[in-house]
Amino acid sequence: MITEYRIPGETGEIPVRILRSARKSIGLEVRPSGEALARIPRGLSDRELKAFLERHAGWIREKHALSLKRMDSRLSTGAVPPAELTREEKEKIGRKIQERVRFYGEKMGVSWGTITIRNQKTRWGSCSARGNLNFNYQLYYLPQELLDYVVVHELAHRRYMNHSAEFWKEVERYYPDYRNAREKLKERRLVS
Known part of the structure; x- marks a missing residue:
């Protein structure tokens, strides 16, 4: 079972952390810090997970870039x-x-x-x-x-x-x- 999957991004790979739980659906989130998470059902196969992440790779890249842009614009x-x-x-x-x-x-x-x-x-x-x-x-x-x-x-x-x-x-x-x-x-x- 994989615990992390990497999506190719413009400036390198975007790691997506995989969290398995008793849920029934897949949840995808890119936090303000740029961290990407996929919350998935325990029974989901790695093949199904990879296919889902590849289908949503564009969304992950878009949200990741947006969060990095926001972080750069914030005051230190x-x-x-x-x-x-x-x-x-x-x-x-x-x-x-x-x-x-x-x-x-x-x-x-x-x-x-x-x-x-x-x-x-x-x-x-x-x-x-x-x-x-x-x-x-x-x-x-x-x-x-x-x-x-x-x-x-x-x-x-x-x-x-x-x-x-x-x-x-x-x-x-x-x-x-x-x-x-x-x-x-x-x-x-x-x-x-």
Whole structure:
């Protein structure tokens, strides 16, 4: 069973990651990062999968090119590449993000587990079911209001582990201008 298929593109091959599950239909997606995914039924043969991907190769190429164009037009975070960060810079980044988590966590009345700060290729932050918070180090280089929005967003997951209407009300309660912050984050490109 194949786990990746490559479609020839204008600037090289486009890898399509294959995810098998109990679904009945094939789902095809090209994420804003340019990553291509095919969600397929477990019983689908490799031959059927290849035929499907070849039939949709033009669509994949088109969406992939569009996502790369959008990424190129976005503003860089201006972050120092991870390999060039000094220990002092890493500590400074950690202190700043932890300070904002403490500030909003106390305000919101929520607890959290471990705070991890690292380079994430596609995410600004995440919250695990155990309450552990992960933040992209590049948030440090953005205006503080964007860092604060991501912190509030992840802490709101301590009450709602979803993106329901209640979740967004919780975010809005502590960060009223969240819609504007979300739009500004979409305009930013992560440094790899």
